[in-house]
Amino acid sequence: MKERNQAMSVDTGDIQGMVLGNIAGYRLVRHLIFSAPDAASLRRFVNEIRPLILFGTNQPTTAHGWVANISFASGAMAQLLAPETYCKLESAFRSPPDAERIGDVGASGPSGWWEGQFRGDEVSCFVHLHAVGEAQLESATAEILEEAAAAGVREKIPRASGGRLDGAFLGSGPAGKGARVHFGYVDGLSSSKIAWDGAPGPERPVDPRSVVIGHYDDHFPCAPARDPAASVLRNSSYLVFRWIYQDVAVFERFLTRKAPPLFPNLPPAEARELLAAKIMGRWRDGTPLCLSPDSPDPGRCEEGFAFGEDLQGMACPVSSHVRVMNPRDQELSGMAATTGVPQIIRRGMPYGTELNGDKDDGVDRGILGIFVCASIREQFMRLAAWGQRNNFSDSFPAHGRDQDALTGNRAVPGATRAFRIPKGPAGGGVATDLPDFIRTKATQYLLMPSGQTLSKLVPF
Amino acid sequence: MITALNMTVPLKQDPESQAKLQKLKEMFADHIQPEIDKALRKSRMVHFARVLVIHDRFLQVITEFDGDPEEYTEFFRRELPHVFKPIFELAEGAPPWDELNDQDSFFEASKHLNVKALGRSEDGREEQGWLFTYFPKTVREIEESLAGSGGGEKPAGGDAPAAPAPTAGGAHAAALHAAAAALSAAAAALTAAAGGPAPQE
Numbered sequence: 013m014k015e016r017n018q019a020m021s022v023d024t025g026d027i028q029g030m031v032l033g034n035i036a037g038y039r040l041v042r043h044l045i046f047s048a049p050d051a052a053s054l055r056r057f058v059n060e061i062r063p064l065i066l067f068g069t070n071q072p073t074t075a076h077g078w079v080a081n082i083s084f085a086s087g088a089m090a091q092l093l094a095p096e097t098y099c100k101l102e103s104a105f106r107s108p109p110d111a112e113r114i115g116d117v118g119a120s121g122p123s124g125w126w127e128g129q130f131r132g133d134e135v136s137c138f139v140h141l142h143a144v145g146e147a148q149l150e151s152a153t154a155e156i157l158e159e160a161a162a163a164g165v166r167e168k169i170p171r172a173s174g175g176r177l178d179g180a181f182l183g184s185g186p187a188g189k190g191a192r193v194h195f196g197y198v199d200g201l202s203s204s205k206i207a208w209d210g211a212p213g214p215e216r217p218v219d220p221r222s223v224v225i226g227h228y229d230d231h232f233p234c235a236p237a238r239d240p241a242a243s244v245l246r247n248s249s250y251l252v253f254r255w256i257y258q259d260v261a262v263f264e265r266f267l268t269r270k271a272p273p274l275f276p277n278l279p280p281a282e283a284r285e286l287l288a289a290k291i292m293g294r295w296r297d298g299t300p301l302c303l304s305p306d307s308p309d310p311g312r313c314e315e316g317f318a319f320g321e322d323l324q325g326m327a328c329p330v331s332s333h334v335r336v337m338n339p340r341d342q343e344l345s346g347m348a349a350t351t352g353v354p355q356i357i358r359r360g361m362p363y364g365t366e367l368n369g370d371k372d373d374g375v376d377r378g379i380l381g382i383f384v385c386a387s388i389r390e391q392f393m394r395l396a397a398w399g400q401r402n403n404f405s406d407s408f409p410a411h412g413r414d415q416d417a418l419t420g421n422r423a424v425p426g427a428t429r430a431f432r433i434p435k436g437p438a439g440g441g442v443a444t445d446l447p448d449f450i451r452t453k454a455t456q457y458l459l460m461p462s463g464q465t466l467s468k469l470v471p472f
Numbered sequence: 473m474i475t476a477l478n479m480t481v482p483l484k485q486d487p488e489s490q491a492k493l494q495k496l497k498e499m500f501a502d503h504i505q506p507e508i509d510k511a512l513r514k515s516r517m518v519h520f521a522r523v524l525v526i527h528d529r530f531l532q533v534i535t536e537f538d539g540d541p542e543e544y545t546e547f548f549r550r551e552l553p554h555v556f557k558p559i560f561e562l563a564e565g566a567p568p569w570d571e572l573n574d575q576d577s578f579f580e581a582s583k584h585l586n587v588k589a590l591g592r593s594e595d596g597r598e599e600q601g602w603l604f605t606y607f608p609k610t611v612r613e614i615e616e617s618l619a620g621s622g623g624g625e626k627p628a629g630g631d632a633p634a635a636p637a638p639t640a641g642g643a644h645a646a647a648l649h650a651a652a653a654a655l656s657a658a659a660a661a662l663t664a665a666a667g668g669p670a671p672q673e
């Protein structure tokens with residue numbers, strides 16, 4: 013196998029703010045979805061809003077309390093690129109999402125996506141707006157919609173009720189500073205800082221080649237792999253947008269029903285919290301189970317951790333969410349040992365009001381997930397597949413049909429619906445009849461262009 | 473979930489390519505087979521594999537494995553580029569290896585060459601077609617079953633002593649191999665019935 017080439021530095025001024033993470037201070041998000049009838053309309057629209065787009069060194073609207081980023085769907089890229097360049101984009105991007113592979117089957121299947129309002133192939137682009145408050149968000153929306161109307165580009169409305177996709181952090185602060193997701197876990201704690209200077213290390217562990225394309229390496233595959241197409245797309249990123257419903261009522265009732273018999277040595281309330289921690293791999297306050305298996309320790313939330321000393325999952329079950337999505341130093345087996353652990357950057361935000369209690373109130377709530385990567389197939393799809401079939405390490409049962417305890421789709425053929433918790437002083441065992449805690453309401457593959465790419469797609 | 477790969481490569485018919493094909497056939501057993509064997513063993517996910525050349529017009533790589541085609545394809549591209557390079561250089565219509573040797577291009581080329589089996593997938597994967605599996609267990613499950621049978625049996629061709637008398641697990645393995653043999657015989661019979669000679673390799 014080829015040796016890994018040394019990472020290279022990437023000019024962050026060329027990269028959109030959402031990829032860089034320069035949106036952390038904004039509590040609100042709105043994803044505007046557009047369809048352009050032709051390339052000329054799309055170019056007119058992009059040309060008008062280009063000065064508003066947030067790049068690393070260009071922050072045109074931050075003084076107004078909002079920022080904008082833009083991404084394109086496959087159909088738009090086909091309109092904007094020369095055919096010989098378009099055909100070099102990753103084939104997974106150019107195709108509809110492989111729903112079976114990523115576990116979007118049954119109630120999560122494509123036939124129900126976008127609440128039936130439109131199909132993914134009707135989408136041209138997204139404008140992602142982040143704002144500090146409602147007034148700023150409405151102001152930004154009005155400005156973008158005005159330009160869209162002038163260019164002849166139509167907005168697509170994803171909700172049958174006529175609503176847009178709006179998200180907001182829950183809790184008192186931005187991600188990692190007290191903000192939570194609907195299941196009650198603190199969000200934004202994973203160490204996903206990117207080493208844009210080309211020197212990954214403990215503080216910034218993510219190699220930029222797993223985030224932006226145009227720098228092909230066998231250990232960080234991406235498409236286009238070669239010039240001249242690679243040079244056109246250099247420093248752009250693939251985005252996977254997922255609208256995911258989270259069934260909080262089912263989740264809370266599952267904890268109530270299953271925790272006491274699993275942990276008979278604990279009071280029911282403590283047993284519930286321990287089961288919630290086992291499912292995620294972190295306590296709801298963010299404390300990693302590996303560092304503090306018996307109780308939360310808020311002071312350790314942002315510490316790094318590993319699984320090498322916990323091969324059997326005594327502290328953190330092997331099918332817990334954080335462990336499946338990033339097995340860290342856990343030994344991989346079979347083919348996964350060669351292909352390695354994919355890294356992916358998350359830029360999601362919750363949507364919908366919080367549920368109090370465990371009775372379903374019929375409100376749509378969940379997460380507007382954005383996954384940034386250099387290869388949809390090698391990063392996003394592989395992780396999604398691992399979540400549906402835990403078969404990448406000898407730590408799992410040999411049948412490989414256990415799933416991510418939190419995000420597995422139990423309708424995947426052969427799924428065990430069992431969550432194995434090795435027995436410890438507090439108890440343990442197998443939590444059976446795992447329900448679906450989430451449901452996919454849409455999956456859309458997008459490309460977020462770098463500055464140089466945008467100038468080639470839509471010349472000034 | 474067992475997946476079948478039926479990669480069928482149309483071969484160039486010019487004299488130079490055909491000469492290279494003959495060379496490949498001659499060196500397969502001693503030079504290529506051990507390399508593939510080593511990678512398959514490392515994967516611990518492949519049940520069966522064979523390579524066939526049909527009338528010097530097609531080369532087939534046929535395998536049954538656990539898991540996803542995407543991961544499988546990339547694993548072998550990374551592990552065996554020196555095997556796939558000469559194969560794809562013989563393929564009619566294939567781009568030069570230098571243009572194929574990246575994750576996405578290789579996956580697309582392999583997918584394009586994979587022939588869907590007749591019939592309907594029993595687990596809903598439309599692109600697969602029908603795959604009969606008498607014993608739907610993963611390679612790891614079979615390994616564990618064999619180890620648990622008390623025989624301490626290791627995979628065929630490994631450094632284990634000769635297989636012990638069939639036990640519960642051994643009988644399963646024997647059944648699998650018998651099934652494979654029966655399939656090969658059936659394939660030969662079908663070929664003969666179609667009026668052609670049996671596959672050469």
